[in-house]
Amino acid sequence: MERKEKLGEASDGGPWIKTLEQTKAIEDLNKSRDKLEKMKEKAEKKLLSVKSELEITEHEAKENKERARNMLEVVTSEMKTLKKSLEEAEKRERKLVDFREVVSQMLGLNMMSLALPDYEIIKCLERLIHAHQHHFVTCACLKDMTAKQDRPPQGHLQLLH
Numbered sequence: 001m002e003r004k005e006k007l008g009e010a011s012d013g014g015p016w017i018k019t020l021e022q023t024k025a026i027e028d029l030n031k032s033r034d035k036l037e038k039m040k041e042k043a044e045k046k047l048l049s050v051k052s053e054l055e056i057t058e059h060e061a062k063e064n065k066e067r068a069r070n071m072l073e074v075v076t077s078e079m080k081t082l083k084k085s086l087e088e089a090e091k092r093e094r095k096l097v098d099f100r101e102v103v104s105q106m107l108g109l110n111m112m113s114l115a116l117p118d119y120e121i122i123k124c125l126e127r128l129i130h131a132h133q134h135h136f137v138t139c140a141c142l143k144d145m146t147a148k149q150d151r152p153p154q155g156h157l158q159l160l161h
Contacts, residue, residue: 100118100121103121103125104117104121107124107125107128109124
């Protein structure tokens with residue numbers, strides 16, 4: 001009976017059908033393999049493209065970082081220079097304010113009541129210098145008031161400025 005079964009399988013095309021099924025399965029597997037290889041190639045191309053873009057972006061980021069670091073160094077240096085200049089200017093301003101206060105005190109002026117301190121100090125100094133010059137050098141601007149009057153006490157001089 002075993003023989004009859006084998007013959008029955010042969011007449012049904014049993015082993016041949018299995019071979020055809022295996023061939024078809026192999027063809028299907030080959031198609032799937034080819035499809036997977038194409039997908040793999042596409043994925044590799046995409047990966048290379050993304051990797052290239054990443055490298056470019058990374059390079060640009062490094063350049064931007066370096067530029068920012070350089071700009072930060074320049075700005076920091078400028079800030080230090082400006083801070084030092086500002087401190088020096090403030091120190092000079094304090095010295096000038098102190099000098100103005102000393103001069104105004106020496107001239108008998110009250111700094112707090114002066115509308116234009118520099119102008120008023122200068123005018124006061126001009127009058128003082130002018131009077132000093134008249135004391136040591138005779139000036140044409142002085143007019144002897146005694147010539148017009150009957151000799152009042154000496155020293156009545158009039159400033160014509």
